[in-house]
Amino acid sequence: MTAETPRKSPFVRELLGRSDYAIIGEIVEARTKVLDLGCGEGELLAWLTANKEVESRGVEISGAKVARAIARGVSVHQSDIDEGLADYPNQAFDYVILSQTLQETRHPRQVLREMVRVGRRVIVAFPNFGHWRVRLAMLFSGRAPRTKLFPYEWYDSPNIHFLTVQDFEELAAAEGLLVERRYFLAGHRKILALPNLLAETAVFLVSGK
Amino acid sequence: MIVEAHTVRFDSLPLDSGALLTPVEVAYESYGRLNADKSNAILVLHAFTGDAHAAGISHETGKPGWWDNMIGPGKAFDTNQYFVLCSNVLGGCRGTTGPSSIDPATGSPYAMSFPVITIGDMVRLQKMLVDHLGIPKLLAVAGGSMGGMQALEWAVSYPDRVVAAIPIACTTRHSAQQIAFNEVGRQAIMADPDWRDGNYYGGQPPARGLAVARMVGHITYMSDDSMREKFGRRLSDKENFSFGFDVDFEVESYLRYRGTQFVNRFDANSYLYITKALDYFDLTAGHQTLNAAMEAASARFLVISFSSDWLYPSYQSQEIVRALRSRNCDVAYVELQANYGHDSFLVDVGEQTTLVRGFLASTFEKIA
Numbered sequence: 023m024t025a026e027t028p029r030k031s032p033f034v035r036e037l038l039g040r041s042d043y044a045i046i047g048e049i050v051e052a053r054t055k056v057l058d059l060g061c062g063e064g065e066l067l068a069w070l071t072a073n074k075e076v077e078s079r080g081v082e083i084s085g086a087k088v089a090r091a092i093a094r095g096v097s098v099h100q101s102d103i104d105e106g107l108a109d110y111p112n113q114a115f116d117y118v119i120l121s122q123t124l125q126e127t128r129h130p131r132q133v134l135r136e137m138v139r140v141g142r143r144v145i146v147a148f149p150n151f152g153h154w155r156v157r158l159a160m161l162f163s164g165r166a167p168r169t170k171l172f173p174y175e176w177y178d179s180p181n182i183h184f185l186t187v188q189d190f191e192e193l194a195a196a197e198g199l200l201v202e203r204r205y206f207l208a209g210h211r212k213i214l215a216l217p218n219l220l221a222e223t224a225v226f227l228v229s230g231k
Numbered sequence: 232m233i234v235e236a237h238t239v240r241f242d243s244l245p246l247d248s249g250a251l252l253t254p255v256e257v258a259y260e261s262y263g264r265l266n267a268d269k270s271n272a273i274l275v276l277h278a279f280t281g282d283a284h285a286a287g288i289s290h291e292t293g294k295p296g297w298w299d300n301m302i303g304p305g306k307a308f309d310t311n312q313y314f315v316l317c318s319n320v321l322g323g324c325r326g327t328t329g330p331s332s333i334d335p336a337t338g339s340p341y342a343m344s345f346p347v348i349t350i351g352d353m354v355r356l357q358k359m360l361v362d363h364l365g366i367p368k369l370l371a372v373a374g375g376s377m378g379g380m381q382a383l384e385w386a387v388s389y390p391d392r393v394v395a396a397i398p399i400a401c402t403t404r405h406s407a408q409q410i411a412f413n414e415v416g417r418q419a420i421m422a423d424p425d426w427r428d429g430n431y432y433g434g435q436p437p438a439r440g441l442a443v444a445r446m447v448g449h450i451t452y453m454s455d456d457s458m459r460e461k462f463g464r465r466l467s468d469k470e471n472f473s474f475g476f477d478v479d480f481e482v483e484s485y486l487r488y489r490g491t492q493f494v495n496r497f498d499a500n501s502y503l504y505i506t507k508a509l510d511y512f513d514l515t516a517g518h519q520t521l522n523a524a525m526e527a528a529s530a531r532f533l534v535i536s537f538s539s540d541w542l543y544p545s546y547q548s549q550e551i552v553r554a555l556r557s558r559n560c561d562v563a564y565v566e567l568q569a570n571y572g573h574d575s576f577l578v579d580v581g582e583q584t585t586l587v588r589g590f591l592a593s594t595f596e597k598i599a
Contacts, residue, residue, distance in 0.1 A: 093590075099552060099562060
């Protein structure tokens with residue numbers, strides 16, 4: 023497993039089959055302490071441990087996924103993200119990662135606050151509900167939008183809080199967070215202009231003040 | 232794999248109660264080979280009525296060990312890689328000094344003059360054994376139920392002697408419900424006229440009392456689901472009710488069988504002493520909070536609980552995990568879905584195997 027993430031290219035390669043992971047893999051500095059929320063089977067943490075020598079921890083709600091993560095040697099703890107952070111001391115981690123999960127949490131604002139409390143830096147990756155395809159799907163179908171990014175029927179969707187790039191910027195500002203870096207992706211292409219309209223996925227690196 | 236038990240004798244063991252036990256013997260078995268730098272030793276800790284025979288086929292009895300499905304070549308505790316050690320606990324009746332042992336001062340069994348012991352005392356004796364074997368640091372301490380409590384005690388009392396701890400289906404202290412079940416068992420034994428204040432050695436043991444204690448225990452180790460699956464309301468070798476008080480239901484027959492079997496291999500006074508040690512165990516004792524109590528622990532942890540375990544419910548494991556996380560310790564936790572109640576850690580070991588194997592491998596890698 024190696025990730026090549028060229029810095030200047032407008033294209034991002036995949037890491038473990040995902041372009042947001044490639045960005046995260048690039049952001050996280052070596053030999054740091056990382057907490058991944060909703061870490062699934064621990065793929066990203068295992069990669070970061072092997073390639074960046076990070077000290078890794080994960081939180082995941084699915085017992086089956088936790089079991090597979092532990093089996094691959096990652097210290098994962100079965101818990102709900104909405105409640106799972108309360109036990110950690112302040113600033114316990116260098117990075118707290120929340121990838122493609124913010125829109126699934128019950129109290130996203132509270133989760134974000136907790137992430138900033140336990141981590142010096144927070145990496146949030148989420149699908150952009152402001153993407154033009156989502157807007158068009160809604161406009162023309164008159165139904166809850168179903169796109170490549172949001173493939174679920176409204177009644178089956180794990181997504182309960184839809185947000186756009188602009189929404190996140192505003193929440194970060196309202197929470198007094200410092201956005202250190204922002205990355206916008208459409209497929210493997212980096213989006214340099216009009217991210218709220220053109221980005222499929224956004225990755226933010228933020229910190230508390 | 233044919234295995235043999237060994238016994239080591241120590242001159243004395245200081246106890247938490249202030250008493251001194253002189254001398255003390257400890258029975259143990261080992262599987263696999265200790266590597267050159269002595270870094271691959273794992274101490275497996277048995278539950279309440281277990282013994283040192285954790286794996287392989289006993290040279291003496293021809294029976295497999297109590298965790299034979301977890302320990303052996305290619306198994307969770309892979310004896311091709313690790314040196315696995317298991318000893319009978321202090322107060323037991325399977326080779327280690329306990330109430331049925333001879334008191335050198337009187338030449339007869341200790342019986343109830345045996346000093347009251349604690350989980351801390353059991354672990355202190357295990358540490359003497361580990362020292363005796365020249366093992367500077369254990370790769371892991373692991374066990375379920377009372378074995379898990381010992382693993383916790385190890386991690387807190389001898390943090391520089393353990394790299395990792397695997398407490399399974401256990402707690403940092405017994406709840407009222409857990410103490411209550413133990414008390415029922417103790418009262419069943421002590422109410423048996425054959426108990427004779429513990430002085431039954433050489434005569435008729437309190438077999439009926441001990442069997443009832445075991446029956447109660449067995450119920451708490453299973454789950455409503457597993458009992459329904461295993462017995463339901465099926466009748467035992469009959470078509471109709473007997474309209475009497477002989478065995479009607481299969482579950483009755485099973486419990487009676489388990490009860491009488493138990494009497495052949497377990498000492499009633501050991502039952503009293505060990506359940507008391509379980510009830511006294513409280514990792515928080517002497518500290519403001521559990522978090523403070525676990526301050527000393529520096530091991531990497533894998534905590535496992537089982538969904539159907541109502542004797543040691545998941546919330547008790549989660550308390551351990553929460554305390555460890557509050558100190559930012561390296562802890563992995565999962566509640567496994569299993570139907571067998573508290574017994575799951577002994578019988579439903581499929582997922583547990585994968586977890587333990589991966590956890591041990593990554594731990595071993597870290598220290599290499």
